[in-house]
Amino acid sequence: MTHYDAIVVGAGHNGLTCACYLAKVGLRVLVVEAKAAIGGMTSTRELVLPGFHTDVHASGYQLANLSSAADELGLQGLGLELIRPEVSLSKVFPDNRCLSIHATLDGTCASIAKFSSRDADAWRALYAGYLSDKQHLRQELESPPRPPGAITTGLENDPHGQERLRLRLQSVRSWAAETFESEAMRDLMADFAGHAGFAPDDAGGAAFALLFLSVIQDAGNRAVKGGMGRLPAALAACLARYGGEIRTGAPVARILIENGAAAGVELAGGECVRAGCIASSIHPRHLILQLLQGAGLDRPMVEEIEAYELGVSQMGIYLALSAPATYRAGDEPSRATQVHLMPRSTDGLAEAFCAIRADRLPGEPSLFVVNEASLDSSRVPHRKSSLKIILTTVPFAVDWHKERVSYATAVLEKIAQDYIPDLQEKIIGTAIMSPVDYEADLTSALHGTVTHGAMTLYQQGAMRPTLRLGQYRGPMKGLYLCGAGSHPGPGVSMMPGRNAALSILDDLKRFGSAGP
Structure with a gap:
């Protein structure tokens, strides 16, 4: 043997x-x-049509930017190539203004300043704090976790312990309201907490929102070339x-x-x-x-x-396009790796979570659009494009065999009506993954979770x-x-x-x- x-x-x-x-x-x-x-x-699979290479579950090389593994294992010499976008993500609002995270801090702050110059200054200060604490954060992530009591004791002896402990426990709505004056920045932060499964008023959402946005500002919402x-x-x-x-x-x-x-x-x-x-x-x-x-x-x-x-279930809508889609908001979201569209507000996100936790489909789901083909033409045939729409929070306990197509269709119609007017005419192929489909596809995706x-x-x-x-x-x-x-x-x-x-x-x- x-x-x-x-x-x-x-x-x-x-x-x-x-x-x-x-x-x-x-x-x-x-x-x-x-x-x-x-x-x-x-x-990565040809999920929709031949030649259209789709990342079925994962979206973006984000937290891995803090990992030592790629360098320690020499992955760059073994076929791993990363592409950093100029625009990592855009949040598009109902009036078609957008707030974008750029490759440079100055670019990001200029975008934030369109909504609030004070919020731009606040982001500079927060990001400076992240950079000063980055090595400690990396060590915490790459070490066995400390017992809860040890964390609390350590914070008690930290001059900023009260502030750090409060952030660990705070909801994103509470933290964002005291940190930013514009609804735009508050809504963007709520989106990030929502993507991690935190409703706006859930304890612990603030720390996740701040971490993810800081990492994306630092290293970009990078794509893996080829998928x-x-x-x-x-x-x-x-x-x-x-x-x-x-x-x-x-x-x-x-x-x-x-x-x-x-x-x-x-x-x-x-x-x-x-x-x-x-x-x-x-x-x-x-x-x-x-x-x-x-x-x-x-x-x-x-x-x-x-x-x-288990956490919240997800749903995916995967599109093969005849050409790149055009946002009503202009060129910036068209170039972004990731675009946040819905819900329109923090209150809308809270309502979506209420519906999901009552096993109902939300009228306006939490979703983001992934456009990695704009960075990496090797993922699609010549002159073609693709989009991946991830509904980050949907209920599992609905009849998805009955609802999957009609719900996906309604979501696409809403996106076309409000944000991407030429979307429907450019779709040449569609694949839909409901929570039930994800679970059937991969054993670890229990209830369609990732x-x-x-x-x-x-x-x-x-x-x-x-x-x-x-x-x-x-x-x-x-x-x-x-x-x-x-x-x-x-x-x-x-x-x-x-x-x-x-x-x-x-x-x-x-x-x-x-x-x-």
Whole structure:
């Protein structure tokens, strides 16, 4: 029977990252992937028409800008090429004015100043604070999470501790109202919190909004040339360089446990593959409730994972276009990688969340439009274009087989009527992914979510996915979690995979085997 030092379950970008770090130090590593292709939520496919390359789940290389992984693994030399836009994103308002985040701080502040010169100054100050704290932030994201008590103690001894703790807990509506005078900046910040699953009045939304906008100002809302799938392809090339292996079409039926320790995996066909340790990048619910079923887990741990909140469902509308679309607001949003269109206001976003949490379709959903073809012509045929419209918050418990086409059609009609008048005449192909479609497409997209669990305050840091599983270590020796269900969470970052690998290597160094 073949024996490996480590088996990684799931060939998404976090699983592959974890595998690369383990193989780089000489471990014999195998990655097993249920699907026929690698990538998971960082896959690129011809979803709409031949020649139109679509990033099905992920949108933008954002939090990864703070990650050390790309440089440490040499991904730029293995096919990963990033393109930075001049206009990272635009928020278009009902009067067709737009607020845009530019590659330069001066450009961004000039755009903000059209709405409020005071808000432009406020953004300069906030961004300066981000830059001064950037290395500390990176260290926090790329380290095992500190226990909640340690964070609070640290803030008590920080001269700015009251301010930092308040920001961690504050809603985006509260924070934006005291920070900016224009509704435009307040609405833009609410959008960012909404994209992370925070309604305007949810605790914790302010910190997410500030983080994402700061990172985009710093490094840009960059696109991966050729599609996001080039990232897992580069990671696979890195893994091969260090002797690691990948098996696709190999779903895991269960994790083998012997003498209280992970000893390998049993594949769906019955084959058993042994290893010194197992790292799982799949959804924590899938790991605990299915792959460890019958492993003798205590009931409280099972109940904790059963209570683990999934987060908000998403819907995607993917368009192949005969030519680039034209915004009524002008050239700026046409060049932006990402455009925020709806809801029109913070109150509208709050109403959308109220509808969703009552299992109703919102009249005006939270959505943004991705236009990476404007940066990367290799994604589409010559002179053609494409758009991806992501409805960031929709209910799961509706009859999507009945509603998916009519709801998508209504959304497109609204966009054409208010923002892109030539949209309908340029559409030559459409694909719709409802939450049910996402779940059927990818096991980890439970209820059509893309976050491996909600990012509520009680599912962050050392409490992600639960307090007992919050340090990348599973419920038995030699089992680890390395996916987005661990700190620092979802998004394209490679950080959970990197952090888990360093925890595994630390255990190997301290104990001579994986797991204390």
